[in-house]
Amino acid sequence: MLLKVKKLSEIGGIVKAPPSKSYTHRAVIISSFANGESTLHDPLISQDTLASIKASKCFGAELEVIGIPNSYGDEIDINNVSKNITGHDKVSINVKGTENIHNYSSNAIDLMNSGTTLRIMTSIAGLADNGVIFTGDSSLKTRPMGLLLEAIKPLGGDAVSIEGNEKPPIAINPGFIGGKTSIGGNVSSQFISSILIAGAISKLGIELEVKGDFISKSYVAMTLDVMEKFGIKIDSDLFTKHDDCDRDLKKSSSATFKISPQEYIGADYVIEGDYSSASYLLGAVAIAGGEITVKNLFKDSKQGDKLIIDVLRRMGAKISIGNDSVTLTSSGELNGIDIDLHDAPDLLLTVAVLGALANGKTTIYGVRHARFKETDRIAKCAEELKKLHCNVCELEDGLVIEGGLSSGTVNSHSDHRIAMAFSLIGLKHEIAIDNGEVFDVSFPNFIEAMNEIGVVVYLDNS
Ligand SMILES: O=C(O)C1=C[C@@H](OP(=O)(O)O)[C@@H](O)[C@H](O)C1
Ligand SMILES: C=C(OP(=O)(O)O)C(=O)O
Structure with a gap:
């Protein structure tokens, strides 16, 4: 058209x-694997965030979108989102976090166009007690995954590109237990967000070093922000000063993160613009x-x-x-x-x-x-x-x-x-x-x- x-x-x-797409993805996924219930206020309901809602549901979380007319489960009619609300302030998502991470979907999970969902869910899926395949539209099938697939290996992660081209579809087996790893920071910060979000609730916790050029670093700051709001304590030198509003986001600086095994705690969370x-x-x-x-x-x-x-x-x-x-x-x-x-x-x-x-x-x-x-x-x-x-x-x-x-x-x-x-x-x-x-x-x-x-x-x- x-x-x-x-x-x-x-x-x-x-x-x-x-509402922020990146904050909505993080809040949806983290609350889905949290202990207890959460309410996410003013989330973005768009094709990409629906991919995160759908993926989280496939792993056993219960999510109900409130405030969008004619919405039912995954089948939210995106046309209704645009026609019926100009602001999203009456929309919320009620989330009941899953206690056991298990893939309930019998088919490959189609993440449509959403790179953020694909990358973050790849590590989370490794925490499940059974396997899963993530796929997507023709664009998602061009998104690089190689650095992430390598970096999760020392953590017990077992995920492969089915076509052998380091791109989706990706088959993920159980085994992500955490530990120590490193990754290059010059392709996508979503790999780092992925390892941190899953690492925090893995058996051993996570020690992660980001090497070389670290692009899109502020997205990792957003990840830590949401993780902290859902109860996780993180030891990191991402910021040069403790006051994280005064951050040094220099182009070529590496970073380290250390997170002991913890659990996300359900929360009331408002998504910013x-x-x-x-x-x-x-x-x-x-x-x-x-x-x-x-x-x-x-x-x-x-x-x-x-x-x-x-x-x-x-x-x-x-x-x-x-x-x-x-x-x-x-x-x-x-x-x-x-x-x-x-x-x-x-x-x-x-x-x-x-x-x-x-x-x-x-x-x-x-x-x-x-x-x-x-x-x-x-x-x-x-x-x-x-x-x-x-x-x-x-x-x-x-x-x-x-x-x-x-x-x-x-x-x-x-x-x-x-x-x-x-x-x-x-x-x-x-x-x-x-x-x-x-x-x-x-x-x-x-x-x-x-x-x-x-x-x-x-x-x-x-
Ligand atoms: O983590 C996120 O929410 C995102 C990270 C960025 O990607 P890269 O880290 O791949 O640059 C950004 O481009 C994307 O739209 C959203
Ligand atoms: C790159 C983008 O998103 P994603 O990586 O989640 O597909 C984007 O929104 O511009």
Whole structure:
């Protein structure tokens, strides 16, 4: 389906950021393997988080999504999510953690498009008393797993790529008992989150060393954050200072983690707003000009994608930050910048589109790992920008964008972030995005949220 965009005369206003995808995954999975019951308030219900709900249920956890009309079990109709709620604040998930980890599914479990679910659940599945196979859509079958499969071996982990290409489908046997291991940090932080989340409840606990370049480190900070909220004590040098708001996220620093065997304790947990999704709302007003306040974005958040604030400020927008909101004012004139996205890979496409519409050159670097996502986002972004006659070239770890866009049709390659980021081009040039319906992977009410700020985004079936 084609995603198309029309701008009303004025855009902006006050809007709530959708709930964080990464925090929802973690809260769903951790509460599912906790002792006792949990209530997760304001979770993101999207295709990706449904994969985590489904996988956790397959291992015996009981999860009930409250507040979405016509929802029943795994079969939540994602169209109802987008049509019936514009904010998710009346939604919650009641979770009863499972006492025995056992795979109750007789078939391979289809994790659809969700890399986070695949990676985190691979270690958890090794704690079960029987085997499982994880598979997914054609994109998930391209996601690298090799470093994780190797790193869990010294922990008793027995997981193999069925096709022998270090990618899903992955067959996992029982045996993950914990112990000591190390892993390279330059492919995906999800491997590290996976080992930590399962390691904490394994027989021996976990000692993990991350070696070399450690990308997307803030996602591991989010993992530790949720683990701690569910009762786990962690010894780690991830932060240079004890005050973890004042973190040193230097590019090339390794880290160590030590966690004795413990149990997760069920909790009441509120999911904060998502800076990655908010980047499209803030970006739209930065491009078109106007003022917007995005609520549900916390000043002290551990999300690396908070970097969107610095990006937009450096490009020329005025930004003021409240404790739980961000207000942006823009004239619509933006300037190119140089930016390192090693800790915020999901901003790549938003920043690339902003750069393509800005005056002067934008250089994005440090984000080679964006090549291992739903698509090779560096290559696909360059390919699609070129279709709009943009002057862009690929770096191994980023993009150099000199702008010069015109109208045209692009393809999302079924990557939700390509669809949403490229829709922002519609504020300046006519654009149609083929396979544009995939935003429900992370932001099911994207259309409604954009409409709320005066950008008419719609799907054209004709
Ligand atoms: O752990 C997470 O929730 C995520 C980690 C990041 O992946 P990498 O660590 O592979 O960069 C990010 O891109 C992804 O969208 C979500
Ligand atoms: C890469 C992403 O997610 P995942 O790794 O969970 O598929 C994303 O949301 O951009």
